[in-house]
Amino acid sequence: MEILTQTEVSLRKKEIIRKIKAGALFIHPTDTIYCIGCNALDQKAVEKIRFLKNGVENPFSVWAPSIKWIEDNCVVDSKSKEWLKKLPGPYNLIFHLKNKIAISSKVNVGQETLSVRYPNHWFSQIVTELDLPIVTTSANKSGQPFMTNLSNLDKEIEAAVDFVIFEGEKENRPSQLVNLTTEEVKKR
Numbered sequence: 062m063e064i065l066t067q068t069e070v071s072l073r074k075k076e077i078i079r080k081i082k083a084g085a086l087f088i089h090p091t092d093t094i095y096c097i098g099c100n101a102l103d104q105k106a107v108e109k110i111r112f113l114k115n116g117v118e119n120p121f122s123v124w125a126p127s128i129k130w131i132e133d134n135c136v137v138d139s140k141s142k143e144w145l146k147k148l149p150g151p152y153n154l155i156f157h158l159k160n161k162i163a164i165s166s167k168v169n170v171g172q173e174t175l176s177v178r179y180p181n182h183w184f185s186q187i188v189t190e191l192d193l194p195i196v197t198t199s200a201n202k203s204g205q206p207f208m209t210n211l212s213n214l215d216k217e218i219e220a221a222v223d224f225v226i227f228e229g230e231k232e233n234r235p236s237q238l239v240n241l242t243t244e245e246v247k248k249r
Contacts, residue, residue, distance in 0.1 A: 063224040064211070067183060070226055077224075078191050085223040086110060088200050088214065091124075092151050092180040093236050095208040097218060098124070101194040107167040110196055113218050117203040120169040122153050122176040123194035124185070130194065131156070131177055134163035141241045149181035153236040164194060174242050184226065199235065209233050 070077055081087070081099070084106045089098050097113065099106035101123045111117065125131050128145055135156035137145065144154055158164075158175040169175050178197055179185065188195055200208040200218060208214050209231045219225075239248050 062219055062222055065224055065226050067226070067228055070184075070187065074187065074190065077187065080223060081191055081195065082193065086113075087222050088208070088218075088225040088227075089184055089195075089197070090182065090226055090228045090231065091178070091184070091197065091236070092182045093234055094231050095200045095214075096197045097200040097222065098195045098197050100191075101164045101168050101196050104165040104167050107165045107196055109221065110198065111167065113202075113215075113221055114198065115203045118170055119203075120172055120174070120176060121196045121198045122178050123164060123168060124188050124197040125177050125179045125194055126189050126192050128179060130163075131179065134158065134160040135175060135177065138241075140246060144239060144241060144246075148179040149185060151180065151236045153178050153238045155238070155240045155242055157242050168196060176238070178236060180236070207231075207233055207235065 084100060084103045086099050086106060086109055088095055097110055099110055128148055136159050141156060153176050155174050155176045157173055202215055211227060237248060239246060
């Protein structure tokens with residue numbers, strides 16, 4: 062497993078993008094916590110992450126490459142548009158999925174909805190250049206504490222990932238979940 066800084070990712074951007082497209086599993090920072098990610102269209106990579114998280118059957122979130130990607134692939138109504146204006150930000154927005162082939166069915170376990178992030182973070186530029194959504198789910202075993210530093214990265218996850226993008230300690234709080242699929246917007 063290779064540990065990369067923001068500077069190293071910037072210098073090796075094309076290589077990192079190529080690895081992600083090819084199915085690499087990796088740990089990445091967000092504006093809140095560290096997450097494990099992969100190309101959200103790569104079914105085998107998504108299944109590997111699901112296995113690493115103890116086979117959890119909950120849907121995963123994706124980091125969208127752009128707001129346009131969200132508009133093209135999710136149902137965006139007037140209340141959703143108001144939330145899109147708040148992006149980038151620390152939100153995890155749940156939409157009805159319009160384009161079922163925009164992600165592997167293993168990401169949302171066949172559900173009609175998709176949880177989408179577009180954080181205010183430098184790594185968004187990498188995802189934008191990748192031009193694909195990536196899985197973004199907390200880098201921990203299901204039910205265990207969130208990864209906030211290299212010292213609390215689960216050893217099995219560490220052994221399974223191709224690289225870690227590390228930028229120092231993170232706060233121990235995930236993004237705010239906002240369900241836009243119900244009549245009344247639900248926040249958690």
